[in-house]
Amino acid sequence: MLRLHHVPLSPFCRKIRIALREKGLAAELVEEQPWEQKEEFLRLNPAGETPVLEDDGLVICDSQAIAEYLEEAHPEPTLYGRSLEQRSETRRLVAWFDSKFCREVTDLLWREKLLKRLARRGTPSSEALRQGAANIRWHLQYIAWLFEDRRWLAGDELTMADIAAAAHLSVLDYLGDVPWDAAPGARDWYAKIKSRPSFRPLLQDRLVGLKPPIHYDDLDF
Protein backbone atom coordinates (compact mmCIF):
# COMPACT_ATOMS: atom_id res chain seq x y z
CA MET A 1 0.00 0.00 0.00
CA LEU A 2 1.33 3.42 -0.97
CA ARG A 3 0.85 6.41 1.32
CA LEU A 4 1.78 9.94 0.23
CA HIS A 5 2.33 12.67 2.80
CA HIS A 6 1.62 15.93 1.03
CA VAL A 7 0.51 19.55 1.00
CA PRO A 8 -2.39 19.94 -1.47
CA LEU A 9 -1.14 23.18 -3.04
CA SER A 10 2.57 22.31 -3.14
CA PRO A 11 4.05 21.93 -6.65
CA PHE A 12 6.45 19.19 -5.54
CA CYS A 13 3.64 17.16 -3.99
CA ARG A 14 1.37 17.68 -7.00
CA LYS A 15 4.16 16.40 -9.23
CA ILE A 16 4.10 13.08 -7.36
CA ARG A 17 0.31 12.87 -7.26
CA ILE A 18 0.18 13.21 -11.04
CA ALA A 19 3.08 10.76 -11.54
CA LEU A 20 1.38 8.15 -9.33
CA ARG A 21 -1.80 8.32 -11.41
CA GLU A 22 0.08 8.28 -14.71
CA LYS A 23 1.76 5.10 -13.45
CA GLY A 24 -1.66 3.68 -12.55
CA LEU A 25 -0.81 3.55 -8.84
CA ALA A 26 -3.30 4.30 -6.09
CA ALA A 27 -2.03 5.97 -2.92
CA GLU A 28 -3.60 7.02 0.33
CA LEU A 29 -3.12 10.78 0.78
CA VAL A 30 -2.15 12.20 4.16
CA GLU A 31 -2.25 15.98 4.45
CA GLU A 32 0.67 17.53 6.33
CA GLN A 33 1.59 20.96 7.69
CA PRO A 34 5.39 20.58 7.42
CA TRP A 35 5.99 24.15 8.62
CA GLU A 36 4.80 23.03 12.07
CA GLN A 37 7.89 20.76 12.25
CA LYS A 38 6.10 18.17 14.37
CA GLU A 39 8.26 15.42 15.78
CA GLU A 40 6.20 12.65 14.19
CA PHE A 41 6.74 14.09 10.72
CA LEU A 42 10.44 14.83 11.34
CA ARG A 43 10.91 11.16 12.23
CA LEU A 44 9.60 10.32 8.77
CA ASN A 45 11.71 12.97 7.01
CA PRO A 46 14.44 14.72 9.02
CA ALA A 47 14.48 17.44 6.33
CA GLY A 48 10.94 18.33 7.45
CA GLU A 49 9.69 18.58 3.88
CA THR A 50 6.91 17.11 1.77
CA PRO A 51 6.37 14.99 -0.27
CA VAL A 52 7.19 11.76 1.54
CA LEU A 53 6.10 8.42 0.09
CA GLU A 54 5.67 5.29 2.18
CA ASP A 55 5.68 1.98 0.33
CA ASP A 56 5.17 -0.99 2.63
CA GLY A 57 7.53 0.29 5.32
CA LEU A 58 10.02 1.86 2.93
CA VAL A 59 10.11 5.65 3.34
CA ILE A 60 11.18 7.75 0.36
CA CYS A 61 11.84 11.47 0.86
CA ASP A 62 12.23 14.25 -1.72
CA SER A 63 10.19 14.60 -4.90
CA GLN A 64 13.04 13.73 -7.27
CA ALA A 65 13.97 10.67 -5.24
CA ILE A 66 10.31 9.60 -5.24
CA ALA A 67 9.94 10.13 -8.99
CA GLU A 68 13.09 8.12 -9.73
CA TYR A 69 11.92 5.43 -7.29
CA LEU A 70 8.54 5.13 -9.02
CA GLU A 71 10.33 4.82 -12.37
CA GLU A 72 12.63 2.06 -11.07
CA ALA A 73 9.97 0.16 -9.12
CA HIS A 74 7.27 0.52 -11.80
CA PRO A 75 9.04 1.08 -15.13
CA GLU A 76 5.86 0.97 -17.25
CA PRO A 77 4.61 3.32 -18.47
CA THR A 78 7.93 5.18 -18.45
CA LEU A 79 7.81 8.83 -17.39
CA TYR A 80 11.41 9.56 -18.39
CA GLY A 81 11.64 8.04 -21.85
CA ARG A 82 13.52 5.05 -23.24
CA SER A 83 16.80 6.31 -24.70
CA LEU A 84 19.61 7.88 -22.70
CA GLU A 85 19.13 11.02 -24.79
CA GLN A 86 15.41 11.21 -24.02
CA ARG A 87 15.97 10.55 -20.33
CA SER A 88 18.60 13.30 -20.16
CA GLU A 89 16.28 15.76 -21.86
CA THR A 90 13.50 14.87 -19.42
CA ARG A 91 15.79 15.35 -16.43
CA ARG A 92 17.20 18.62 -17.83
CA LEU A 93 13.67 20.02 -17.94
CA VAL A 94 12.67 18.62 -14.57
CA ALA A 95 15.67 20.52 -13.17
CA TRP A 96 14.63 23.57 -15.18
CA PHE A 97 11.23 23.69 -13.50
CA ASP A 98 12.13 22.38 -10.05
CA SER A 99 15.23 24.57 -9.70
CA LYS A 100 15.35 27.50 -12.13
CA PHE A 101 11.63 28.15 -12.53
CA CYS A 102 11.13 27.52 -8.81
CA ARG A 103 13.82 30.05 -7.87
CA GLU A 104 12.78 32.66 -10.45
CA VAL A 105 8.99 32.29 -10.24
CA THR A 106 7.47 29.87 -7.71
CA ASP A 107 9.54 31.08 -4.76
CA LEU A 108 8.70 34.69 -5.56
CA LEU A 109 4.95 34.22 -6.03
CA TRP A 110 3.71 31.01 -4.43
CA ARG A 111 6.11 31.03 -1.48
CA GLU A 112 5.45 34.71 -0.79
CA LYS A 113 1.69 34.61 -1.17
CA LEU A 114 0.64 31.14 -0.17
CA LEU A 115 3.32 29.61 2.03
CA LYS A 116 3.65 32.72 4.16
CA ARG A 117 -0.13 32.66 4.60
CA LEU A 118 -0.28 28.95 5.46
CA ALA A 119 2.67 29.13 7.84
CA ARG A 120 1.53 32.53 9.20
CA ARG A 121 4.96 33.98 8.63
CA GLY A 122 4.71 37.60 7.54
CA THR A 123 3.31 39.23 4.44
CA PRO A 124 4.41 38.99 0.79
CA SER A 125 7.31 41.17 -0.35
CA SER A 126 6.03 43.42 -3.14
CA GLU A 127 9.47 43.40 -4.78
CA ALA A 128 9.39 39.58 -4.94
CA LEU A 129 5.88 39.60 -6.42
CA ARG A 130 6.90 42.16 -9.04
CA GLN A 131 9.98 40.16 -10.02
CA GLY A 132 8.11 36.84 -10.13
CA ALA A 133 5.37 38.34 -12.31
CA ALA A 134 8.04 39.58 -14.75
CA ASN A 135 9.98 36.29 -14.80
CA ILE A 136 7.03 34.00 -15.45
CA ARG A 137 6.46 35.60 -18.86
CA TRP A 138 9.66 34.40 -20.44
CA HIS A 139 9.32 30.97 -18.86
CA LEU A 140 5.89 30.67 -20.53
CA GLN A 141 7.52 31.68 -23.79
CA TYR A 142 10.14 28.97 -23.31
CA ILE A 143 7.35 26.40 -22.81
CA ALA A 144 5.61 27.65 -25.95
CA TRP A 145 8.89 27.43 -27.86
CA LEU A 146 9.51 23.82 -26.75
CA PHE A 147 5.91 22.88 -27.60
CA GLU A 148 6.18 24.28 -31.12
CA ASP A 149 8.14 21.31 -32.44
CA ARG A 150 7.20 18.65 -29.94
CA ARG A 151 4.00 16.91 -28.83
CA TRP A 152 5.09 17.29 -25.19
CA LEU A 153 7.81 19.40 -23.55
CA ALA A 154 10.66 16.88 -23.65
CA GLY A 155 9.67 15.14 -26.90
CA ASP A 156 6.76 13.20 -28.32
CA GLU A 157 5.70 11.46 -25.12
CA LEU A 158 4.43 12.81 -21.82
CA THR A 159 7.27 12.80 -19.26
CA MET A 160 8.16 14.05 -15.80
CA ALA A 161 9.16 17.32 -17.54
CA ASP A 162 5.50 18.06 -18.36
CA ILE A 163 4.41 16.87 -14.94
CA ALA A 164 6.93 19.10 -13.11
CA ALA A 165 6.08 22.15 -15.22
CA ALA A 166 2.33 21.63 -14.88
CA ALA A 167 2.61 21.09 -11.13
CA HIS A 168 4.29 24.48 -10.66
CA LEU A 169 1.93 26.25 -13.04
CA SER A 170 -1.16 24.70 -11.46
CA VAL A 171 -0.50 26.26 -8.05
CA LEU A 172 0.36 29.60 -9.64
CA ASP A 173 -2.82 29.36 -11.70
CA TYR A 174 -4.81 28.78 -8.50
CA LEU A 175 -3.42 32.13 -7.32
CA GLY A 176 -4.36 33.77 -10.63
CA ASP A 177 -0.69 34.43 -11.34
CA VAL A 178 -0.28 32.91 -14.81
CA PRO A 179 -0.63 35.45 -17.66
CA TRP A 180 -1.75 32.84 -20.22
CA ASP A 181 -2.36 35.53 -22.84
CA ALA A 182 1.39 36.18 -22.91
CA ALA A 183 2.06 32.78 -24.54
CA PRO A 184 -0.83 31.03 -26.30
CA GLY A 185 1.42 28.04 -27.07
CA ALA A 186 1.98 27.49 -23.35
CA ARG A 187 -1.75 27.69 -22.79
CA ASP A 188 -2.35 25.01 -25.46
CA TRP A 189 0.19 22.71 -23.82
CA TYR A 190 -1.33 23.31 -20.37
CA ALA A 191 -4.87 22.64 -21.65
CA LYS A 192 -3.56 19.31 -22.98
CA ILE A 193 -2.08 18.12 -19.70
CA LYS A 194 -4.90 19.62 -17.62
CA SER A 195 -7.44 17.45 -19.42
CA ARG A 196 -5.70 14.19 -18.46
CA PRO A 197 -7.48 12.08 -15.84
CA SER A 198 -4.32 12.19 -13.69
CA PHE A 199 -4.72 15.95 -13.34
CA ARG A 200 -8.38 16.15 -12.36
CA PRO A 201 -8.13 15.39 -8.63
CA LEU A 202 -5.72 18.32 -8.17
CA LEU A 203 -8.23 20.72 -9.60
CA GLN A 204 -10.68 19.81 -6.81
CA ASP A 205 -8.37 21.06 -4.02
CA ARG A 206 -9.71 24.19 -2.36
CA LEU A 207 -8.11 26.33 0.30
CA VAL A 208 -10.54 27.83 2.82
CA GLY A 209 -10.87 31.56 2.24
CA LEU A 210 -8.95 31.59 -1.05
CA LYS A 211 -10.85 30.83 -4.22
CA PRO A 212 -9.08 30.13 -7.53
CA PRO A 213 -10.04 32.13 -10.64
CA ILE A 214 -13.02 30.87 -12.65
CA HIS A 215 -10.86 29.42 -15.45
CA TYR A 216 -8.83 27.31 -12.94
CA ASP A 217 -10.68 24.03 -13.36
CA ASP A 218 -12.18 24.80 -16.75
CA LEU A 219 -10.70 22.31 -19.21
CA ASP A 220 -11.39 24.58 -22.21
CA PHE A 221 -10.07 27.77 -20.66
Next chain:
Amino acid sequence: MLRLHHVPLSPFCRKIRIALREKGLAAELVEEQPWEQKEEFLRLNPAGETPVLEDDGLVICDSQAIAEYLEEAHPEPTLYGRSLEQRSETRRLVAWFDSKFCREVTDLLWREKLLKRLARRGTPSSEALRQGAANIRWHLQYIAWLFEDRRWLAGDELTMADIAAAAHLSVLDYLGDVPWDAAPGARDWYAKIKSRPSFRPLLQDRLVGLKPPIHYDDLDF
Protein backbone atom coordinates in the same frame (compact mmCIF):
# COMPACT_ATOMS: atom_id res chain seq x y z
CA MET B 1 35.10 11.44 -25.72
CA LEU B 2 33.61 13.15 -22.67
CA ARG B 3 33.90 16.91 -22.22
CA LEU B 4 32.82 18.65 -19.01
CA HIS B 5 32.07 22.37 -18.98
CA HIS B 6 32.64 23.50 -15.42
CA VAL B 7 33.57 26.14 -12.87
CA PRO B 8 36.50 24.85 -10.75
CA LEU B 9 35.13 26.02 -7.40
CA SER B 10 31.46 25.14 -8.02
CA PRO B 11 30.07 22.36 -5.78
CA PHE B 12 27.79 21.05 -8.53
CA CYS B 13 30.68 20.80 -10.99
CA ARG B 14 32.97 19.20 -8.43
CA LYS B 15 30.30 16.60 -7.76
CA ILE B 16 30.48 15.51 -11.40
CA ARG B 17 34.28 15.63 -11.56
CA ILE B 18 34.46 13.24 -8.59
CA ALA B 19 31.72 11.00 -10.01
CA LEU B 20 33.50 10.74 -13.37
CA ARG B 21 36.71 9.60 -11.69
CA GLU B 22 34.90 7.17 -9.40
CA LYS B 23 33.37 5.67 -12.54
CA GLY B 24 36.84 5.46 -14.09
CA LEU B 25 35.92 7.89 -16.88
CA ALA B 26 38.30 10.47 -18.28
CA ALA B 27 36.89 13.81 -19.43
CA GLU B 28 38.32 16.91 -21.01
CA LEU B 29 37.65 19.89 -18.72
CA VAL B 30 36.53 23.21 -20.20
CA GLU B 31 36.42 26.11 -17.78
CA GLU B 32 33.40 28.40 -18.10
CA GLN B 33 32.27 31.74 -16.72
CA PRO B 34 28.52 31.08 -16.88
CA TRP B 35 27.69 34.45 -15.27
CA GLU B 36 28.86 36.12 -18.51
CA GLN B 37 25.88 34.46 -20.26
CA LYS B 38 27.77 34.16 -23.55
CA GLU B 39 25.71 33.04 -26.52
CA GLU B 40 27.94 30.05 -27.26
CA PHE B 41 27.42 28.66 -23.77
CA LEU B 42 23.68 29.42 -23.76
CA ARG B 43 23.37 27.39 -26.96
CA LEU B 44 24.82 24.45 -25.03
CA ASN B 45 22.60 25.03 -21.98
CA PRO B 46 19.74 27.53 -22.27
CA ALA B 47 19.62 27.62 -18.45
CA GLY B 48 23.08 29.21 -18.57
CA GLU B 49 24.41 26.97 -15.80
CA THR B 50 27.29 24.60 -15.24
CA PRO B 51 27.98 21.69 -15.22
CA VAL B 52 27.29 20.59 -18.79
CA LEU B 53 28.58 17.24 -20.05
CA GLU B 54 29.12 16.47 -23.71
CA ASP B 55 29.31 12.81 -24.69
CA ASP B 56 29.91 12.30 -28.40
CA GLY B 57 27.45 14.97 -29.50
CA LEU B 58 24.93 14.31 -26.74
CA VAL B 59 24.64 17.32 -24.40
CA ILE B 60 23.54 16.68 -20.80
CA CYS B 61 22.68 19.67 -18.60
CA ASP B 62 22.21 19.85 -14.83
CA SER B 63 24.28 18.01 -12.27
CA GLN B 64 21.54 15.59 -11.21
CA ALA B 65 20.72 14.74 -14.82
CA ILE B 66 24.43 14.17 -15.49
CA ALA B 67 24.86 11.96 -12.41
CA GLU B 68 21.82 9.84 -13.34
CA TYR B 69 23.08 9.68 -16.94
CA LEU B 70 26.50 8.43 -15.84
CA GLU B 71 24.80 5.79 -13.69
CA GLU B 72 22.61 4.60 -16.58
CA ALA B 73 25.33 4.73 -19.25
CA HIS B 74 28.07 3.26 -17.02
CA PRO B 75 26.33 1.26 -14.27
CA GLU B 76 29.55 -0.13 -12.76
CA PRO B 77 30.72 0.77 -10.22
CA THR B 78 27.31 1.95 -9.01
CA LEU B 79 27.22 5.31 -7.24
CA TYR B 80 23.60 4.96 -6.08
CA GLY B 81 23.53 1.44 -4.66
CA ARG B 82 21.82 -1.76 -5.77
CA SER B 83 18.51 -2.05 -3.90
CA LEU B 84 15.58 0.34 -4.31
CA GLU B 85 15.94 1.15 -0.64
CA GLN B 86 19.63 2.01 -0.96
CA ARG B 87 19.04 4.09 -4.10
CA SER B 88 16.27 6.04 -2.35
CA GLU B 89 18.50 6.73 0.63
CA THR B 90 21.27 7.94 -1.70
CA ARG B 91 18.88 10.25 -3.55
CA ARG B 92 17.35 11.54 -0.30
CA LEU B 93 20.80 12.64 0.83
CA VAL B 94 21.81 14.05 -2.56
CA ALA B 95 18.67 16.21 -2.31
CA TRP B 96 19.61 17.07 1.27
CA PHE B 97 22.96 18.49 0.23
CA ASP B 98 22.06 19.90 -3.19
CA SER B 99 18.84 21.56 -1.97
CA LYS B 100 18.60 21.96 1.79
CA PHE B 101 22.31 22.34 2.61
CA CYS B 102 22.75 24.50 -0.47
CA ARG B 103 19.91 26.83 0.55
CA GLU B 104 20.88 26.96 4.23
CA VAL B 105 24.67 27.04 3.89
CA THR B 106 26.27 27.14 0.43
CA ASP B 107 24.08 29.95 -0.90
CA LEU B 108 24.75 32.03 2.22
CA LEU B 109 28.53 31.56 2.30
CA TRP B 110 29.90 30.44 -1.07
CA ARG B 111 27.44 32.37 -3.22
CA GLU B 112 27.88 35.52 -1.15
CA LYS B 113 31.65 35.37 -0.85
CA LEU B 114 32.87 33.65 -3.99
CA LEU B 115 30.22 33.92 -6.66
CA LYS B 116 29.67 37.63 -6.06
CA ARG B 117 33.42 38.08 -6.33
CA LEU B 118 33.75 36.04 -9.53
CA ALA B 119 30.76 37.67 -11.18
CA ARG B 120 31.69 41.10 -9.77
CA ARG B 121 28.20 41.55 -8.40
CA GLY B 122 28.27 43.39 -5.11
CA THR B 123 29.66 42.50 -1.72
CA PRO B 124 28.65 39.74 0.71
CA SER B 125 25.68 40.35 2.99
CA SER B 126 26.90 40.11 6.58
CA GLU B 127 23.50 38.78 7.69
CA ALA B 128 23.79 35.92 5.14
CA LEU B 129 27.32 35.10 6.30
CA ARG B 130 26.23 35.05 9.94
CA GLN B 131 23.27 32.79 9.18
CA GLY B 132 25.32 30.42 7.00
CA ALA B 133 28.02 30.12 9.67
CA ALA B 134 25.35 29.18 12.22
CA ASN B 135 23.57 26.69 9.92
CA ILE B 136 26.67 24.75 8.87
CA ARG B 137 27.21 23.55 12.45
CA TRP B 138 24.12 21.44 12.69
CA HIS B 139 24.61 20.08 9.17
CA LEU B 140 28.07 18.89 10.24
CA GLN B 141 26.46 17.25 13.24
CA TYR B 142 23.98 15.52 10.95
CA ILE B 143 26.89 14.17 8.87
CA ALA B 144 28.63 12.97 12.03
CA TRP B 145 25.39 11.31 13.19
CA LEU B 146 24.95 9.47 9.87
CA PHE B 147 28.60 8.39 9.91
CA GLU B 148 28.33 6.94 13.43
CA ASP B 149 26.56 3.77 12.27
CA ARG B 150 27.60 3.66 8.63
CA ARG B 151 30.84 3.35 6.69
CA TRP B 152 29.66 6.10 4.31
CA LEU B 153 26.80 8.61 4.53
CA ALA B 154 24.09 6.58 2.79
CA GLY B 155 25.24 3.14 3.92
CA ASP B 156 28.26 0.90 3.69
CA GLU B 157 29.35 1.94 0.20
CA LEU B 158 30.48 5.26 -1.21
CA THR B 159 27.58 6.88 -3.11
CA MET B 160 26.59 10.15 -4.74
CA ALA B 161 25.44 11.23 -1.26
CA ASP B 162 29.08 11.37 -0.09
CA ILE B 163 30.15 12.96 -3.34
CA ALA B 164 27.49 15.70 -3.16
CA ALA B 165 28.22 16.45 0.49
CA ALA B 166 31.98 16.52 -0.05
CA ALA B 167 31.65 18.73 -3.12
CA HIS B 168 29.80 21.39 -1.13
CA LEU B 169 32.11 21.13 1.86
CA SER B 170 35.23 21.27 -0.29
CA VAL B 171 34.43 24.72 -1.67
CA LEU B 172 33.42 25.97 1.77
CA ASP B 173 36.66 24.53 3.15
CA TYR B 174 38.60 26.45 0.48
CA LEU B 175 37.02 29.60 1.93
CA GLY B 176 37.94 28.53 5.47
CA ASP B 177 34.25 28.30 6.37
CA VAL B 178 34.02 24.79 7.80
CA PRO B 179 34.28 24.64 11.63
CA TRP B 180 35.58 21.06 11.66
CA ASP B 181 36.10 21.18 15.44
CA ALA B 182 32.33 21.41 15.85
CA ALA B 183 31.86 17.80 14.66
CA PRO B 184 34.88 15.49 14.79
CA GLY B 185 32.82 12.68 13.20
CA ALA B 186 32.20 14.85 10.14
CA ARG B 187 35.92 15.57 9.94
CA ASP B 188 36.69 11.83 10.01
CA TRP B 189 34.24 11.18 7.18
CA TYR B 190 35.68 14.09 5.15
CA ALA B 191 39.26 12.89 5.68
CA LYS B 192 38.16 9.51 4.30
CA ILE B 193 36.67 10.86 1.08
CA LYS B 194 39.35 13.53 0.68
CA SER B 195 42.05 10.86 0.52
CA ARG B 196 40.46 9.10 -2.48
CA PRO B 197 42.29 9.50 -5.79
CA SER B 198 39.07 10.91 -7.32
CA PHE B 199 39.28 13.88 -4.96
CA ARG B 200 42.90 14.88 -5.45
CA PRO B 201 42.61 16.92 -8.66
CA LEU B 202 40.05 19.21 -7.02
CA LEU B 203 42.46 20.06 -4.26
CA GLN B 204 44.88 21.47 -6.86
CA ASP B 205 42.46 24.20 -8.03
CA ARG B 206 43.59 27.66 -7.03
CA LEU B 207 41.84 30.96 -7.47
CA VAL B 208 44.11 33.91 -8.20
CA GLY B 209 44.28 36.21 -5.17
CA LEU B 210 42.42 33.85 -2.84
CA LYS B 211 44.43 31.19 -1.04
CA PRO B 212 42.79 28.31 0.81
CA PRO B 213 43.69 27.63 4.46
CA ILE B 214 46.79 25.47 5.08
CA HIS B 215 44.75 22.37 6.04
CA TYR B 216 42.77 22.50 2.74
CA ASP B 217 44.81 19.95 0.79
CA ASP B 218 46.33 18.23 3.80
CA LEU B 219 45.04 14.65 3.81
CA ASP B 220 45.69 14.24 7.54
CA PHE B 221 44.18 17.53 8.63
